[in-house]
Amino acid sequence: MAHNNHTHHLHGQDLPKVLQLLPNPCFALVEANNSHKFHFLKAWVSPLPQDQFLETQAGSVQVLLSSAIGPPITAQILHLLPSLKLIVTISAGLNHVDLAECRARGVAIASASKIFAEDVADVGVGLLLDVMRNISASDRFVRDGFWVSKGDFALGSKIGGKRVGIVGLGNIGLEVAKRLEAFGCSILYNSRKKKPFVSYPFFPDVCELAANSDVLVICCGLNAQTHHMINKKVLLALGREGVIVNVGRGAIIDEKEMVQCLVRGEIGGAGLDVFENEPHVPKELFALDNVVLSPHQAALTPECFTALRELVIGNLEAFFSNKPLLSQVENN
Numbered sequence: 001m002a003h004n005n006h007t008h009h010l011h012g013q014d015l016p017k018v019l020q021l022l023p024n025p026c027f028a029l030v031e032a033n034n035s036h037k038f039h040f041l042k043a044w045v046s047p048l049p050q051d052q053f054l055e056t057q058a059g060s061v062q063v064l065l066s067s068a069i070g071p072p073i074t075a076q077i078l079h080l081l082p083s084l085k086l087i088v089t090i091s092a093g094l095n096h097v098d099l100a101e102c103r104a105r106g107v108a109i110a111s112a113s114k115i116f117a118e119d120v121a122d123v124g125v126g127l128l129l130d131v132m133r134n135i136s137a138s139d140r141f142v143r144d145g146f147w148v149s150k151g152d153f154a155l156g157s158k159i160g161g162k163r164v165g166i167v168g169l170g171n172i173g174l175e176v177a178k179r180l181e182a183f184g185c186s187i188l189y190n191s192r193k194k195k196p197f198v199s200y201p202f203f204p205d206v207c208e209l210a211a212n213s214d215v216l217v218i219c220c221g222l223n224a225q226t227h228h229m230i231n232k233k234v235l236l237a238l239g240r241e242g243v244i245v246n247v248g249r250g251a252i253i254d255e256k257e258m259v260q261c262l263v264r265g266e267i268g269g270a271g272l273d274v275f276e277n278e279p280h281v282p283k284e285l286f287a288l289d290n291v292v293l294s295p296h297q298a299a300l301t302p303e304c305f306t307a308l309r310e311l312v313i314g315n316l317e318a319f320f321s322n323k324p325l326l327s328q329v330e331n332n
């Protein structure tokens with residue numbers, strides 16, 4: 001987009017188009033005060049079925065706004081958008097986007113990973129503390145009147161000195177490491193590649209990492225390589241006292257096996273913000289006091305909304321003026 005004095009005189013139809021497939025509260029937030037700069041094209045407003053709408057109305061669309069809770073951006077959708085050059089996703093995770101198809105079509109991706117990292121890490125550490133110090137379980141104990149009728153509650157474990165294995169040392173994993181270092185934990189990690197900028201011990205094999213950790217914190221993305229990467233063998237290597245925390249995606253863990261391990265006491269506990277089949281959570285977990293559950297909401301705090309809006313609009317402005325994107329994701 002040429003930035004000149006006439007920009008604000010452009011009619012909606014002449015503005016650069018930004019496609020949205022489904023309504024999303026975060027999109028509305030991004031749109032607020034910016035509808036004079038971009039024409040936000042909303043597939044759901046049309047009476048046409050989505051495919052037909054895309055085929056007839058979105059042929060010239062270059063940018064798609066997407067989110068982790070929105071519809072997956074499949075090869076089929078990409079095929080209906082021949083002019084698409086950029087997907088801006090309001091998420092840290094990218095598993096809802098067909099990355100191979102984007103690569104093949106030369107579609108760039110910009111994410112919100114940097115903005116969400118601190119908030120997701122906070123919840124990861126919160127879940128770890130909760131499981132290990134029985135915070136939610138003690139709260140239930142007190143509310144149910146058991147402090148009076150039964151006396152003391154089961155003791156939790158000390159956090160300081162624990163070995164925390166981080167799976168995925170990206171933006172989120174690094175924030176988790178930073179926080180837990182301050183608690184006196186020792187940090188180990190598994191990642192696709194060894195990171196030259198940290199001195200934490202690197203474990204190329206996730207099973208080895210589990211065997212050497214008191215807690216595993218899952219912070220990686222979901223893809224073909226990480227799907228069910230945390231399988232029964234890894235869980236058994238973590239062991240009876242071991243705790244697992246997941247703030248990545250549910251399907252990185254083989255959920256059925258994890259539930260079995262928890263029910264049989266083969267691992268010590270779990271703190272979970274994500275699940276394989278959200279919003280459905282395996283019912284067996286509801287009965288377990290050593291499990292803390294959270295409804296996949298680690299990423300979003302109202303405090304990050306301003307930064308999110310600036311990042312998305314910054315990416316759109318950069319794209320339409322041929323400048324480097326602010327948060328382009330590597331997709332090789």
Ligand SMILES: O=CC(=O)O
Pocket residue numbers: 068090091092093094116299
């Ligand atoms: O799950 C949330 C995200 O990917 O940002």
